[in-house]
Amino acid sequence: MGRPSLGVVFDADLGNTIDDALALAMLFGLQGKGEARVLSVSTTRSSLKSAIFADILVRFYTGEPNTFAGPIPIGLSLSAAGAADTPMVDAVTAKPYPHAIAKMNDTADPVALIRNALSAQFDQNAVVVLAGPATNLAGLLSLPGARDLIAQKVKFLAMASDAQSAADPGALQRLTTEWPTEIVTVPAAVGDAVPFPGASIDKDFAWSTAHPLVDAYRANRSMPYDAPALAMAVALYAVRPQESYWKLSAPAARQRTLAFDAAQKDRIQQAYTELASTKPVGRVQRFRPPAKKD
Numbered sequence: 001m002g003r004p005s006l007g008v009v010f011d012a013d014l015g016n017t018i019d020d021a022l023a024l025a026m027l028f029g030l031q032g033k034g035e036a037r038v039l040s041v042s043t044t045r046s047s048l049k050s051a052i053f054a055d056i057l058v059r060f061y062t063g064e065p066n067t068f069a070g071p072i073p074i075g076l077s078l079s080a081a082g083a084a085d086t087p088m089v090d091a092v093t094a095k096p097y098p099h100a101i102a103k104m105n106d107t108a109d110p111v112a113l114i115r116n117a118l119s120a121q122f123d124q125n126a127v128v129v130l131a132g133p134a135t136n137l138a139g140l141l142s143l144p145g146a147r148d149l150i151a152q153k154v155k156f157l158a159m160a161s162d163a164q165s166a167a168d169p170g171a172l173q174r175l176t177t178e179w180p181t182e183i184v185t186v187p188a189a190v191g192d193a194v195p196f197p198g199a200s201i202d203k204d205f206a207w208s209t210a211h212p213l214v215d216a217y218r219a220n221r222s223m224p225y226d227a228p229a230l231a232m233a234v235a236l237y238a239v240r241p242q243e244s245y246w247k248l249s250a251p252a253a254r255q256r257t258l259a260f261d262a263a264q265k266d267r268i269q270q271a272y273t274e275l276a277s278t279k280p281v282g283r284v285q286r287f288r289p290p291a292k293k294d
Contacts, residue, residue, distance in 0.1 A: 005031075006155075006239060007039040007121045009114055011075075012231060013132030013164055014043040015050040015089040018220045020131050021057060022196055022276050023231035025213050027129075027239070028061035029275030036239045039117040039126065042075025042110035044133045044168075049085045051076040051107045053092055055099040056212050061280045074101060075110025079135050091219035092212045111139040115146060118153045127238045130159035130175075131231035138171035141178050151180040158238040160230050162188035182251070184237065186258045190246065191230025193260040194268045196276070198224045204277035213276070232272055233258065245271070 008027055012020040030036040041058055043050045054074045062072065093099075101107060114136065118126055130137060137157075140146050157179055159165065166172060176183065198217070205214050217227070237246065237258060245268050247259040 003122055003125065004037065005034055006036045007117070007126040008036050008235075008238060009040050009117055009126065009128045010038060010235070011042045011044065011110070011114065011128070011130050011132065011136050013045045013167075014054045015045050015047065015086050016132070016164060017231070018088060018217055018227050019191065019196065019229045019231040021053075021088070021213055021216050022227065022229065022272070023129070023131060023235040024054075024057055025061065025277075026232055026272065026275040027235050028280070029278035030239050032278050032281040033275075038072075039121070040075065040113050041072060042077070042108075042113055042136055044077045044079075044110075044135045046076070046078055047085055047089070048076070048101070048104060048107075049089045049093050052099050052101045053089045053216075055101045056092055056097040059098050059100075060212050063280055073108035073113060075113040075136065076104070076107035077110050077135050078104070079139075086220075088216040088220040092215050095210070095212075095215065097210075097212050110136040111143065114140050115143060115149065118149055121153045123152050124155050126153050127155050128157045129235050129238045130157060130165070131234055132160070132164055133168035134159075134165070134171035134175040135168045137179070138168070138174045141174060147178065147180045154181050156182040156184055156238075158184045158186065158234045160188070160191075160234050161185045162191075162230060176255070181254070183255045184241075184248070184258060185255065186230060186234045186237065188228075188230055190233050190258050190260050191228045194229060194233065194265050194272075195226035196229045196232060196272050197269055198226050200273040200277060204273050207279060229272060232276075233268075236268070236271060236275075240271075243267075
């Protein structure tokens, strides 16, 4: 058996901004092309509806549950006070999309979820995408042996840098000082410079008459609008760093920063729309590294 495609841990403040949902859709588009595998999905938004929203999106894109695969668990952080639900979350969860989460016990501990997902990967064959507060990843660093596990399994961490990512300053400080791999930071200006084109919603997603991402996009703001795409930039760089979509700073203390490259704007937007609007192809097989022989 050959080496599997890149594994992606996706941790975001799902339901806060539309670009988190767009980024997750894009990752499943990359999964359909065999470029990546979504290993885990967790939310730092302490709301049951946020987890249901995530569950709906995951099931829509993977076709779960089915005869051959159980549902992907959704990690839900309970470290903060309950967050108010947003119009996009309310709009999607009010519709009869398949989901299995009805109460808190139906969700997973995000820290354990991420640790277990990384444990099952080949060495240096995973990336972590952070599009929200660092709460869950800071919790991961608190586990015994976690830093060694991360260093062994993860190529790099790609993270958004905006007001939302700074919502848990203690966790962010711990992450930037203790995370053992390279960290690539994506400033909010990068997401603003290349927004997701709202015209794509009617044009590229028309293959489905009931689409949770379309419902979320329309409920988020009055149409038409182009959405800042910070989380999409983070996720696209994480899977395709070799494509030179952005300028990359020189490394400093294992940290680098992305910067907008005007010459690449059309290429980036094309990737956003093509990947996020890809039809679901189901779930790819999970891989576990072969056991080492004594």
